[in-house]
Amino acid sequence: MDRRTFLGASLAVGFAPHALAQDDGVVRMRDLYNKDLSFSDYAKSMEGSRISVQGFMAPPLKAESSFFVLTKRPMAVCPFCETEAEWPDDILAVYTKRTLKTVPFNIRIVTSGELALGTYTDPELGFVSRVRLVDATYGRG
Template identity: 50%
Template sequence: MAGPTRRHLLAALAAIGVAGTVRPGHAAPQIKLRDIYGRGAAFSEEALALADQTVEIQGFMAPPLKPDAPFFVLTKRPMAVCPFCDSEMDWPQDIILVRLESPQEWVDFNLPIRVTGTLSLGTEIDEETGFVSRVRLLDASYERI
């Protein structure tokens, strides 16, 4: 009898909630922005299980601070204004700092994208910008969907 296949292993992991959703033909599990947090400000079990692993997350690119920035903010819904630039705007709860592995073209704020990168959890302050983040995708890249 043959041993378990990759498909069986992923199905078993997904059944117990640690593998996220895997799209056919893609190795990285998907997690939704809404599934990163559990109760209050605590991270969900799914997010904790995927920490330090390559994941895919869909969302929208908030307008960057500056055109040559090596990062952007991924949001659940389109934001026409940079969340850093308008002090009157409420800070969204469902955002992720995305640090790019290489320079890429920016896309319009209202076009959905899929971002792939290493999920990093925990409070961190960026030395260059002073931006405080709790969730990051590191060495990331993205594509329009």
């Protein structure tokens, strides 16, 4: 293999969608968006597929829910209940099959579910999301 072929192959591998996932297969939230907050090519290619994302469970919006928000950083208060709280710019709505068992806000979890893109308003909660994991499961990560 000559140098030109090697460099070309190296660049191709570097831009492959799977290259965005961490070594353990967990996707970073930032890999779902471009800098202009449009969906990344990776997100578009994975829509409808199961992915895993690591983060923290924000305090649930209501008790006995099958919905929570995954945040990049731990949040001790509900970011949607406090008007003065800064709205997080890297969140992911998560819809589970079963009622939640809440995890303390400062414990890292890994959530796996089917990636759904596009604006969606939850009919029960009124929560608007652009990116969601549906039929999700989660555990300590």
